[in-house]
Amino acid sequence: MTTTASATPAIQVSDLHKYFGDNEVLKGIDFRVDQGQVVCVIGPSGSGKSTLLRCVNRLEEPTSGRILVEGIDITDPETDLDAVRSRIGMVFQQFNLFPHMDVLANLCVAQRRVKKRSRDEAVQVARANLAKVGLSEKEKAYPAHLSGGQQQRVAIARALSMDPDMMLFDEPTSALDPELVGDVLSIMKDLAAEGMTMMVVTHEMGFAREVGDRLAFMDGGVIVEEGDPRQVLADPQHDRTKAFLSKVL
Numbered sequence: 001m002t003t004t005a006s007a008t009p010a011i012q013v014s015d016l017h018k019y020f021g022d023n024e025v026l027k028g029i030d031f032r033v034d035q036g037q038v039v040c041v042i043g044p045s046g047s048g049k050s051t052l053l054r055c056v057n058r059l060e061e062p063t064s065g066r067i068l069v070e071g072i073d074i075t076d077p078e079t080d081l082d083a084v085r086s087r088i089g090m091v092f093q094q095f096n097l098f099p100h101m102d103v104l105a106n107l108c109v110a111q112r113r114v115k116k117r118s119r120d121e122a123v124q125v126a127r128a129n130l131a132k133v134g135l136s137e138k139e140k141a142y143p144a145h146l147s148g149g150q151q152q153r154v155a156i157a158r159a160l161s162m163d164p165d166m167m168l169f170d171e172p173t174s175a176l177d178p179e180l181v182g183d184v185l186s187i188m189k190d191l192a193a194e195g196m197t198m199m200v201v202t203h204e205m206g207f208a209r210e211v212g213d214r215l216a217f218m219d220g221g222v223i224v225e226e227g228d229p230r231q232v233l234a235d236p237q238h239d240r241t242k243a244f245l246s247k248v249l
């Protein structure tokens, strides 16, 4: 976690609109994540949080607006999206591990295909990242034999094995039993302490308060309020933020 802003933001979103059919899900979003920052996004179900995050690595195509990732315009059709995506690690609510591969293979496959690493090199990187998430002894296990918390830790290790410049987390603990949430959050906290740039869609207000550099509250496809997480959570300025927080805190 750092408060130092770099000249080129990691992520810069300007006037972003996204429609699904007639449904305008993002209504002119301006949003920024500086290098080394942890920015948390909270808000009610259906407010557009996941869609915003998914637009940032172009899992969704914006309808209009501009998104720069490390200064590169990913809304420009000329941009090599794969090259930009390879700098972004993504962690989903449902882990998205390959069920027919063991843990080590899960961590190696994209390294081999995208990074063109040799098998030995990929295994070495995978093992270092498995150690980081405390799962070295599980390299031969299949996802179905791991707890949800362990699967999510493997998913984080897999993303880290691609040496990303930044990590996007889409409700990474929402599918976990409560007793497993802390393990995943503590790994995310360690990553933040190492200076990883992170955008985190979450319902974990404690994490946002403790680890976040900024907090954005979304409702109805707009960012209603944004600021220091401790300040927003303790003293929200907008009625919609107050109403939401009164239900979840």
Ligand SMILES: Nc1ncnc2c1ncn2[C@@H]1O[C@H](COP(=O)(O)OP(=O)(O)OP(=O)(O)O)[C@@H](O)[C@H]1O
Residues within 6 Å of the ligand: 020, 025, 043, 044, 045, 046, 047, 048, 049, 050, 051, 052
């Ligand atoms: N692929 C899609 N096709 C059509 N509508 C979609 C699609 N993805 C999302 N939506 C709609 O967009 C709106 C915003 O969804 P989104 O998942 O971004 O919200 P969210 O704030 O992340 O909600 P949650 O906290 O429940 O995940 C919802 O009305 C949802 O139904």
